[in-house]
Amino acid sequence: MTDETKVKLEEAIVNLIKEYANKKRFKPGDVVKEMESKFSASGVTKDDVKTAIRDLTDSGRLIYGYAGGSFLALPE
Amino acid sequence: MSKKHKTPLLDELKKGKWPSFVNEIERAAEKSEMTDDLLGQVEQSYEEKVVHWKHGGMVGVKGYGSGIVGRFSDLPEKYPGIKEFHTVRINQPSGFFYTSDVLRSIVDIGEKHASSLFNFHGSTGDVQLLGAKTAELETIFQEYTKLGFDLGGSGSALRTPSCCVGKARCEFANYDAMHACNSITQAFQDEMHRPIFNYKFKFKFSACGNDCTASIARADLSVIGTWKDSIRIDQEAVKDYAKKFDLHKYVTDKCPTKCMSYNAEEGLKIDDSNCSKCMHCINTMPKALRPGTKGGATILIGSKAPMVSGPRLSMVLVPFYDIEEDAKNDYEWFKDLISKIWEFWDEYGVNRERIGELIQRVGIGNFIESIGLEPLPEMVASPRGNPFVLYEEYVEAGGEQG
Amino acid sequence: MAEVSGVKRITDIGPHDYNDFLHPVIKKNYGKWKYHEILSPSHMVHVSEDGDKIYTVRVGSPRLVSSSFIKDLCDLADKYSGGYLRFTTRNNVEFLLDKEENIKPLLDDVGKLNLPAGGIGNVVANIVHTQGWVHCHTAASDASGVVKSLMDELYEYYVNAQLPTKVRIAFACCLNMCGAVHCSDIAVLGIHRRPPRLIPDRIVNLCEIPSTIASCPTNVIRPDTYNGKPSVKLIEEGCVFCGNCFTVCPGMPIADPLNDGVSIWVGGKVSNARSKPAFSKLAVPFLENDPPRWPKVVEAVKTILDAYKKGAHNGERVGEWIERIGWPKFFKVTGFEFTKYHIDDFRLGEATLNYSAQIRQ
Ligand code: HEM
Ligand code: HEM
Ligand code: HEM
Ligand code: SF4
Ligand code: SF4
Ligand code: SF4
Ligand code: SF4
Numbered sequence: 126m127t128d129e130t131k132v133k134l135e136e137a138i139v140n141l142i143k144e145y146a147n148k149k150r151f152k153p154g155d156v157v158k159e160m161e162s163k164f165s166a167s168g169v170t171k172d173d174v175k176t177a178i179r180d181l182t183d184s185g186r187l188i189y190g191y192a193g194g195s196f197l198a199l200p201e
Numbered sequence: 202m203s204k205k206h207k208t209p210l211l212d213e214l215k216k217g218k219w220p221s222f223v224n225e226i227e228r229a230a231e232k233s234e235m236t237d238d239l240l241g242q243v244e245q246s247y248e249e250k251v252v253h254w255k256h257g258g259m260v261g262v263k264g265y266g267s268g269i270v271g272r273f274s275d276l277p278e279k280y281p282g283i284k285e286f287h288t289v290r291i292n293q294p295s296g297f298f299y300t301s302d303v304l305r306s307i308v309d310i311g312e313k314h315a316s317s318l319f320n321f322h323g324s325t326g327d328v329q330l331l332g333a334k335t336a337e338l339e340t341i342f343q344e345y346t347k348l349g350f351d352l353g354g355s356g357s358a359l360r361t362p363s364c365c366v367g368k369a370r371c372e373f374a375n376y377d378a379m380h381a382c383n384s385i386t387q388a389f390q391d392e393m394h395r396p397i398f399n400y401k402f403k404f405k406f407s408a409c410g411n412d413c414t415a416s417i418a419r420a421d422l423s424v425i426g427t428w429k430d431s432i433r434i435d436q437e438a439v440k441d442y443a444k445k446f447d448l449h450k451y452v453t454d455k456c457p458t459k460c461m462s463y464n465a466e467e468g469l470k471i472d473d474s475n476c477s478k479c480m481h482c483i484n485t486m487p488k489a490l491r492p493g494t495k496g497g498a499t500i501l502i503g504s505k506a507p508m509v510s511g512p513r514l515s516m517v518l519v520p521f522y523d524i525e526e527d528a529k530n531d532y533e534w535f536k537d538l539i540s541k542i543w544e545f546w547d548e549y550g551v552n553r554e555r556i557g558e559l560i561q562r563v564g565i566g567n568f569i570e571s572i573g574l575e576p577l578p579e580m581v582a583s584p585r586g587n588p589f590v591l592y593e594e595y596v597e598a599g600g601e602q603g
Numbered sequence: 604m605a606e607v608s609g610v611k612r613i614t615d616i617g618p619h620d621y622n623d624f625l626h627p628v629i630k631k632n633y634g635k636w637k638y639h640e641i642l643s644p645s646h647m648v649h650v651s652e653d654g655d656k657i658y659t660v661r662v663g664s665p666r667l668v669s670s671s672f673i674k675d676l677c678d679l680a681d682k683y684s685g686g687y688l689r690f691t692t693r694n695n696v697e698f699l700l701d702k703e704e705n706i707k708p709l710l711d712d713v714g715k716l717n718l719p720a721g722g723i724g725n726v727v728a729n730i731v732h733t734q735g736w737v738h739c740h741t742a743a744s745d746a747s748g749v750v751k752s753l754m755d756e757l758y759e760y761y762v763n764a765q766l767p768t769k770v771r772i773a774f775a776c777c778l779n780m781c782g783a784v785h786c787s788d789i790a791v792l793g794i795h796r797r798p799p800r801l802i803p804d805r806i807v808n809l810c811e812i813p814s815t816i817a818s819c820p821t822n823v824i825r826p827d828t829y830n831g832k833p834s835v836k837l838i839e840e841g842c843v844f845c846g847n848c849f850t851v852c853p854g855m856p857i858a859d860p861l862n863d864g865v866s867i868w869v870g871g872k873v874s875n876a877r878s879k880p881a882f883s884k885l886a887v888p889f890l891e892n893d894p895p896r897w898p899k900v901v902e903a904v905k906t907i908l909d910a911y912k913k914g915a916h917n918g919e920r921v922g923e924w925i926e927r928i929g930w931p932k933f934f935k936v937t938g939f940e941f942t943k944y945h946i947d948d949f950r951l952g953e954a955t956l957n958y959s960a961q962i963r964q
Pocket of ligand 5 (some may be wrong): 455460471475479481484
């Protein structure tokens with residue numbers, strides 16, 4: 126995965142969570158599946174998406190929430 | 202005594218010989234003022250017979266999706282000290298071994314930054330620090346990692362695996378459960394701290410069929426010690442036991458496979474090929490009998506509590522796993538099996554579906570096929586009794602397959 | 604590693620290596636233990652192939668403990684066991700001693716702290732339990748209070764070995780069962796008996812409707828609308844009071860002081876010795892919460908223990924005893940009423956019926 130793709134991938138993840146804020150709780154597993162298919166042409170793997178989620182949560186752009194299952198959310 | 206609250210009902214529970222949790226909450230309140238309000242709220246629950254904790258909120262430490270369980274009082278004005286009273290799950294060392302030095306450091310952090318109240322240990326295995334405020338979580342986390350302790354699992358993630366005391370202090374151990382548990386926990390840090398599963402997943406390691414971790418009842422993956430060769434017999438010690446109690450009544454007659462016999466001349470005889478490694482005879486005569494030397498483990502899968510589709514026990518997946526051999530390889534075979542199971546769960550499972558429920562839904566036959574295992578008679582108590590078989594193929598007159 | 608306010612954060616180090624905490628005698632004899640001997644309900648010795656010995660002194664704890672409690676234990680460990688101690692899965696503390704002469708003074712000091720020494724052999728083991736009103740939002744009963752009341756009453760069974768074999772009791776305050784009580788000799792389980800109340804404003808704002816519907820094991824939560832927003836309705840008749848919906852959706856509280864209480868289950872086990880592991884079976888469907896001391900629960904558990912002690916052969920677990928005498932006789936000797944609630948009508952429940960004419964007449 127190129128650095129450019131990585132940036133795009135991270136933006137796409139954040140946008141997905143933004144778009145569905147207060148409508149749907151995205152489990153990390155759902156995000157992985159969604160992004161894997163969206164970025165399949167760029168050769169993005171499951172592990173790439175996991176790494177992107179990890180970087181996003183480490184940097185605090187996304188946080189984990191919990192409501193009967195873990196999900197990704199924007200910081201309050 | 203609570204400084205702020207009258208607690209006549211809880212005071213009743215300070216009486217009696219068993220150590221009282223009420224005294225413990227009071228002692229914690231002496232160290233941490235916030236904990237005093239816990240006495241007030243629990244007393245109110247005792248009066249009203251209803252719980253006063255509520256759902257809601259998102260708490261954790263940066264980068265992790267687990268390890269902290271948020272807890273908020275539903276009476277925050279009345280009990281401000283416990284407005285936020287979160288649980289911090291801290292990984293226990295394998296076998297729950299400690300030195301006094303490290304234990305003091307562990308509880309000092311709880312005194313300095315939280316409620317001074319602990320579970321040693323929670324049912325999952327972790328040390329639980331009960332009662333931390335949101336603003337203190339990051340500090341607490343950093344203090345524990347500095348001490349060499351990390352957070353445990355919660356949410357849709359791997360729970361901290363746990364194990365029995367095994368080879369450290371038990372002659373029944375058929376494999377090194379503490380080593381396996383520690384190695385597997387280290388290998389799956391990401392799965393523990395960054396929830397990506399449909400639901401929780403638990404490993405428990407018991408080094409013999411006595412199953413001191415109750416793995417068969419409460420682990421998605423239970424690894425239970427067994428052996429391949431013969432039970433080691435010290436015939437002299439058997440004779441000593443025969444002087445103490447009726448060996449037929451208490452040992453041989455109770456063998457579930459009726460594979461043992463005893464008489465004074467020939468001593469104890471065991472048909473090891475028919476022994477199901479149940480541990481009964483060994484438990485009864487620990488000085489005379491020991492498991493064989495070719496130790497390994499049976500891997501079972503799928504136990505869970507009643508939610509949602511009813512409770513289950515674990516069922517046999519791998520009858521004999523040469524875990525001591527795999528240990529030399531850093532458990533590569535085991536980790537590969539786990540990856541296949543998790544991939545299957547990720548692919549076919551739905552939100553909040555435990556692996557045992559998924560297997561029940563898709564059928565054990567389809568499951569083992571997908572993860573590349575062969576059907577074996579050890580997996581069932583008996584073959585099926587009903588004839589509604591889903592045959593997958595038939596032939597047509599021309600010899601083609603349908 | 605991410606940084607927070609300039610501090611280098613340590614993450615993903617996992618549990619502390621147990622090797623740092625092992626007693627030297629345990630390190631030396633790791634994997635070389637030959638046999639053990641139970642010397643009393645409060646202590647035992649493990650002997651290695653080399654003849655080395657490690658003594659274990661076991662002490663009960665209430666599980667919910669203060670930092671001061673842990674420091675008391677640490678002081679005892681420093682004085683008598685070189686600072687080495689461990690915990691068991693059932694919340695006991697074990698001091699690991701290489702000097703036999705330290706056992707008695709340690710036990711004396713344990714007594715001075717009013718702590719119970721015992722729990723080894725044919726005893727009532729320490730009761731494993733969950734959080735209850737002290738620290739959980741779904742609890743149908745308190746955990747620590749019921750357990751304290753039970754252990755006060757069963758104290759003699761913990762410190763003296765006087766039962767046919769070990770009896771494992773567990774308590775969970777709701778059907779989530781954080782602690783595997785479902786496979787215990789005697790299990791006390793908190794239960795709700797009234798369907799959840801729907802708070803539509805909270806449901807539409809706080810809950811994910813599809814997962815709320817999916818959470819119900821009996822499919823009685825159905826889609827609905829409220830003020831034009833997706834919500835749920837409930838068919839009360841099919842509710843089995845599991846509380847799973849409340850777990851998923853805070854708008855469906857189920858706790859109810861008048862209807863919450865506990866049930867009692869018997870005859871389960873997890874060990875593979877002799878008979879296979881087994882679930883506990885329903886003995887008493889409902890006893891109301893009567894804090895602070897739950898006398899009816901204590902009495903029911905005592906009734907089971909007394910009948911077991913009287914009727915079981917040496918070495919027989921509670922479940923094996925009942926299996927031998929039959930369930931009808933169990934209800935007779937305990938005096939518990941057998942009701943329609945005892946007959947399983949949930950999924951797979953048919954497997955529990957008697958498909959034979961084998962009856963102890
Ligand atoms: C302060 C807020 C909350 C606290 C303290 C809390 C606490 C907990 C805890 C401790 C667990 C068990 C976790 C585990 O061992 O895996 C749990 C499970 C659960 N909670 Fe909450 N929760 C909160 C909010 C919510 C909310 C808002 C929802 C739903 C809207 C929810 C739904 C669930 C569900 C479905 C489970 C079961 C999932 C599982 O066992 O992994 N919780 N909760
Ligand atoms: C389905 C919803 C569930 C909810 C809402 C839930 C909720 C909770 C809560 C609130 C706690 C207390 C944490 C604390 O404050 O210290 C807890 C602890 C725990 N839960 Fe659950 N739980 C759920 C399911 C389960 C299930 C199915 C299991 C396993 C069978 C389980 C196992 C545990 C364990 C082992 C603990 C540790 C607590 C202890 O040691 O008492 N939970 N859970
Ligand atoms: C009688 C009262 C019961 C209590 C107090 C109770 C309590 C518990 C607790 C505390 C756990 C948590 C295990 C863990 O730490 O992971 C658990 C797990 C479990 N319980 Fe129960 N239980 C009871 C009854 C039952 C019954 C009747 C069944 C089935 C017939 C059952 C089946 C299970 C299963 C299969 C698990 C697996 C644990 C897991 O999902 O991780 N339980 N139980
Ligand atoms: S499970 Fe077996 S090997 Fe492990 S501590 Fe218990 S008796 Fe020993
Ligand atoms: S371990 Fe169990 S099955 Fe094997 S000989 Fe002993 S009693 Fe029989
Ligand atoms: S058993 Fe139920 S009420 Fe008790 S701690 Fe677990 S989830 Fe909470
Ligand atoms: S309590 Fe259980 S059975 Fe009743 S509605 Fe809720 S999920 Fe369904």
